[in-house]
Amino acid sequence: MKRSIATLDLRALQAFVAVCETGSMTAAAKRLGVSQSAVSQAVAALEREQGIDLFDRESRPPRPNLAGRNLLQLAEGLLDHAQAVSSRMSELSMGSALPVRFGCVDSFAATVGPELIRAMSGSARQIRMWSGLTPGLVSQIENRELDAVVCTQPTTDDSRIIEMPLFSEPFLAVVSRRWAESNVSGHADWQHVAREMPLIRYTARSVIGQQVERFVRHLGITSPRQYEFDATDPLLSLVSAQLGFAISTPLCLWQARSYLDEIAVFPLPAGRLARRDFFLLHRQGEWDDFAIRVVALTQHVLEHVIRPSLSRAFPGIPDNAFTHSQNLEELT
Template sequence: MHPNFLTVCETLNMTEAARRLGITQSAVSHSVLSLERLVRDQVFDRQTRPMSLTPVGHALFEAAQRVDASFRTFHSTIDKMKAGKIPHLRIGLTSSLPGALVPYLTSAIGEHVDRITIRTGLTPDLRASLMSGEIDAAVMINRQLDAHLVTYSALTEPYILAAPSSFGEVGSLSDLLEISKRLPFIRWIGGYMGRDIEAHLKRLRIYPPERFALDDRNAVMNTIAAGLGWAVITPLSAYDVWQHSTNIRLHPFPGAVFQHSLVAAHKPGQFGWMAERCAAMVRDIIKTRLLPDLTARSPWLRETIIFPQNPSHHES
């Protein structure tokens, strides 16, 4: 909305409005007449002293204030973005990541962002949200995606075995067969992790009977803590519950290396620098904050989580 109109509304005096605007009174009068021709009605009642807004003028003034506020917010947003700060960042985190990561991540991102929205979900759902524009960046399991996304390496972690502490050692495939006979297997259903685990057990010709099927990592871990079964999980997905339970023991998964990688992803041309920083932040938080807790009780985990030496990005 033209600033002449707003200034006249605020002063209700064309002479004073002209003085504030640094233009002539005739220029102010001309702009008001042009506006009245546009709306096909009077916006000021010039018969009163001081002049006043007509009903149409009141409605137009309220609308003009909203437009002016929107423009001010827009210019402020542009200035912040030019300075390298994002007004609102929407991030997706794969549900296998520990909740303990979130406060560290929001704190680290806070210096670059005014407002943060974090959504957790399965990687296929996060991928769909990226492509639809519901989120700006996501930290998720790496796959050959059918969508055109740019990804930055975050880390690689192994699948491990979690069992009640009372069961004892699980160090070989024969031990794995034994536990699958003696205790129910807790399936983690949904997403890539559940599919990876099922496929790997089939390759080993291990077919645990159907008993428990859960879609939440903490529910899986709490069920193990209750002594009701065992599961295949990852160090990070085990973290939240395992840190507070002495009834769970983590074991290396017997046999060949079995792992997955996490990446930070974004659509080409959008939020690239922030996605790259998210990957770096996640690496740093896990390396300095979470991994020491994991290795304090299970030192063998120290070498199993792999952090890229020279992180790079690629389009998939």
């Protein structure tokens, strides 16, 4: 039969060390800020747990015997380690030393993500970033596999997860620049585009694909399903080749910005279905400071890096290409 290991009560061990170092129960009690009887009981409990006497009761005052001296030699390291563990846990409870596990949808990770990492590179906060689709990211934060998530159209039943509106962007009709330039005299608009070309879609398994499909039905576009892609780059490769048009967003266009010289955009009718909303998710009481900083940095990157570049590429892009969290309620 396996012998059970007696556990060490660290408070009792602390009392034992104090008695050894001060030479009496009274002095030990004064050092620890407890009563003499509390010290006496702690030492007695330690001896019972270990099944051995630790003091020579014949001496006055009591001195540690051989077993006591051996324990005293070990105790200093044990107590120092316990104090280090306690301090470390205090730091970790505030999240100050842990890297934040940050998940983002692909379009955010590839555009705003690098700027966030660059902005935080000089701080103590370290980021570990993952990208993925919204359903998977929401599942990961629910299972505590991620600490914070940027996603679109989140759905979670966990009341402890906070959904912070981050920003919103409009859907745009995207066509080949060559096609647009050849149709300028005819005052082409999105309706003309939809009549002339098939729609090149995002796949329905992605949230953006589902959102675009709802909007397409709302607009009355009846283009058959022919080309579908998970990512924006292959989608725009077909658009630039004049094989069809797409419905995408400013952030997705910036993600695939190698195609900016080859495409043109047309605004689409405004409305609730006409925009894609982004949210920042994190658990209540956890990573609050990180969440606040992500909101501020995201707004800075969108307004000072991405929007000016897109406006230069597409002078007709809407002024509200990115509407930030404080203004989202006005659009709903």
